[in-house]
Amino acid sequence: MFGFTINHMAELGPLVGEPLALDLVNTRARLPGQDLDFLSDLAGLRRWLDCERDRLPTLPPSLIDAPTKKDLAAVRELRDHASALIARAREGRRPAGADLAALNEAMRAAPVRHELSADRTLRSVRDGGPGTRIVAELAEAVAGMVADPAVTRIRNCAADFCILIFLPSHPNRRWCNPAVCGNRMRVARFHERRKAALG
Numbered sequence: 228m229f230g231f232t233i234n235h236m237a238e239l240g241p242l243v244g245e246p247l248a249l250d251l252v253n254t255r256a257r258l259p260g261q262d263l264d265f266l267s268d269l270a271g272l273r274r275w276l277d278c279e280r281d282r283l284p285t286l287p288p289s290l291i292d293a294p295t296k297k298d299l300a301a302v303r304e305l306r307d308h309a310s311a312l313i314a315r316a317r318e319g320r321r322p323a324g325a326d327l328a329a330l331n332e333a334m335r336a337a338p339v340r341h342e343l344s345a346d347r348t349l350r351s352v353r354d355g356g357p358g359t360r361i362v363a364e365l366a367e368a369v370a371g372m373v374a375d376p377a378v379t380r381i382r383n384c385a386a387d388f389c390i391l392i393f394l395p396s397h398p399n400r401r402w403c404n405p406a407v408c409g410n411r412m413r414v415a416r417f418h419e420r421r422k423a424a425l426g
């Protein structure tokens with residue numbers, strides 16, 4: 228049962244569907260005795276970007292489908308800054324200077340401009356080279372989250388081993404994913420009770 232649950236989470240992939248900034252932070256996860264990094268290689272980044280495709284409006288499909296090694300390094304670096312920025316913002320603290328500078332630099336490196344096409348559609352286009360556009364889009368999402376008063380409503384998953392965070396849409400939510408962490412904790416409690424009963 229435990230083994231199944233662990234494999235299940237590793238196979239499920241990262242938690243997605245939270246605000247994009249939290250999805251980024253949540254690409255690092257933990258199971259008892261096992262750290263998971265869903266952005267450990269280019270294939271992982273490709274899979275994650277594919278899940279988030281609809282939330283990356285200024286990135287062309289070619290970029291989402293074929294990120295570079297430079298993109299991967301930049302996204303991983305941004306993720307560290309994002310974790311630190313969000314952790315401090317949750318406590319109402321000011322960002323650390325290095326995190327703030329890195330975030331602003333990432334946004335500055337690939338800004339968005341608007342472009343009117345001949346068919347009269349107005350598009351947002353992001354300029355910048357490899358390793359800048361994807362990370363700029365994500366940096367904007369992180370900045371938006373840190374600036375949002377809702378940042379103080381972010382919660383940790385209630386499973387003792389889990390490091391995932393989420394923004395609850397209803398006050399009773401306790402788990403990142405009830406099917407994974409909720410179930411795992413129920414199973415653990417069941418075994419504890421049984422052990423106690425057997426004395």
Ligand SMILES: [Zn+2]
Nearest residue numbers: 384389403408
């Ligand atoms: Zn969890």
